[in-house]
Amino acid sequence: MQPFRVEIPQADLDDLRRRLAAVRWPVGLPEAGWDRGVPPDYLRDLVRYWQTEYDWRAIETRLNRFPQYRDEIDGVGVHYLHVRSPEPDATPMLVTHGWPGSFLEFEEIIGPLTDPRAHGGDPADAFHLVIPAIPGFGFSGPHGLPGWTVQRTAAAWAELMERLGYDHYVAQGADFGAAVSMVLAHARPEQVSALHLNMLVILPSGEPGELDGLTEEEQHRLTLLDRFVAEFSGSMKLQSTRPHTIAYPLADSPVGQLAWIVEKFKDWAQAPNVPEDAVDRDVLLTIASIYWFTNTAGSSAQFYFDNLPFLPKAGVTGRLNPISQPLGIAVYPGALFKPIRRFVDRDFPTLVHWREHDRGGHFAALEEPDLFVEDLQAFGRQLKKP
Numbered sequence: 001m002q003p004f005r006v007e008i009p010q011a012d013l014d015d016l017r018r019r020l021a022a023v024r025w026p027v028g029l030p031e032a033g034w035d036r037g038v039p040p041d042y043l044r045d046l047v048r049y050w051q052t053e054y055d056w057r058a059i060e061t062r063l064n065r066f067p068q069y070r071d072e073i074d075g076v077g078v079h080y081l082h083v084r085s086p087e088p089d090a091t092p093m094l095v096t097h098g099w100p101g102s103f104l105e106f107e108e109i110i111g112p113l114t115d116p117r118a119h120g121g122d123p124a125d126a127f128h129l130v131i132p133a134i135p136g137f138g139f140s141g142p143h144g145l146p147g148w149t150v151q152r153t154a155a156a157w158a159e160l161m162e163r164l165g166y167d168h169y170v171a172q173g174a175d176f177g178a179a180v181s182m183v184l185a186h187a188r189p190e191q192v193s194a195l196h197l198n199m200l201v202i203l204p205s206g207e208p209g210e211l212d213g214l215t216e217e218e219q220h221r222l223t224l225l226d227r228f229v230a231e232f233s234g235s236m237k238l239q240s241t242r243p244h245t246i247a248y249p250l251a252d253s254p255v256g257q258l259a260w261i262v263e264k265f266k267d268w269a270q271a272p273n274v275p276e277d278a279v280d281r282d283v284l285l286t287i288a289s290i291y292w293f294t295n296t297a298g299s300s301a302q303f304y305f306d307n308l309p310f311l312p313k314a315g316v317t318g319r320l321n322p323i324s325q326p327l328g329i330a331v332y333p334g335a336l337f338k339p340i341r342r343f344v345d346r347d348f349p350t351l352v353h354w355r356e357h358d359r360g361g362h363f364a365a366l367e368e369p370d371l372f373v374e375d376l377q378a379f380g381r382q383l384k385k386p
Helices: 010-021 040-052 056-063 103-114 150-163 176-187 216-232 234-241 243-252 254-267 281-294 297-306 341-347 369-383
Strands: 002-004 068-073 076-083 091-096 127-132 169-173 192-197 327-331 351-356
Touching: 010 040, 010 254, 010 281, 040 254, 040 281, 056 103, 056 281, 068 150, 076 103, 076 150, 091 150, 091 176, 091 369, 103 127, 103 281, 103 369, 127 150, 150 176, 169 176, 169 369, 176 192, 192 369, 234 243, 234 254, 234 297, 243 254, 243 297, 254 281, 281 297, 327 369, 341 351, 351 369
Parallel strands: 091 127, 091 169, 169 192, 192 327, 327 351
Antiparallel strands: 002 068, 068 076, 076 127
């Protein structure tokens, strides 16, 4: 369990700027807005900013405000933040990111959740936070080992929390983080005291009459999975079938890496015009920079390949296995998938918290940190009710 600081060598920064200055742009791309992917003019401007104005060293200083560590678990070095609350009775919570994510997603929620007293809140709402990076992502680094499934990741998280001395904790996640957290809740009911998700793909069971009487909004939510598979899942299909092949261009071109990521923030966040409608430009570039400096485009893509059974698929039906712990669900209007409440009630009798927000998308902690914090604090209060 070694303390860790983000310290990118200057040679890597110089190499990035050199590559950005020497980019070879494609020609002959028709004007199509975002319908065919990232528009050339938008990306050119973002690359110019990355090369000439973006300040990685300032970001690095900001990231190093938080206590970070690396520990070897199941043969890989796992990077994580461990931020203890000054409140001794704070509730431990394990937060897991997705793709293309990192601990950066949670930067703005750490202070209010760990020290609500200092942010004008109730100290009884405090959490101790553990925020690990999935093996193969960011500073958990390329490890070269196949088979990192969500089950294996959940087991690693259980080991991490045990090493940190937490016997009971809340698990929280979205995207891959939701799958890891749910598997962890099933596998370790004696340690995971509650589960909170801001993404849940839940399907009709296929039973006769189940779709009768759906509201217009519920019918719309049924179409979201089909839309994702048809329109927004290109990266998922490539990474889950040919992760090696996509690794080469992303490892060699920072512009390719940037385009690969910012497209997701246009399509998956609540961003009607450009990704910056949802997430600050410097944050977008920091996410791309983390993947670039750690060379984890290829290793993070392997996680899709190793977890093919967990990926969303159209045209299927079924039920989810219930959990024994209290469940909280947050629904954001711009999310890729929005669960239908009656289906959640059907599969999860332990649902104690359901909140539909009026703004935010797939990257809720980044897009709307205030709502995200309020939701988790409300869930925490629900857990403390007699």
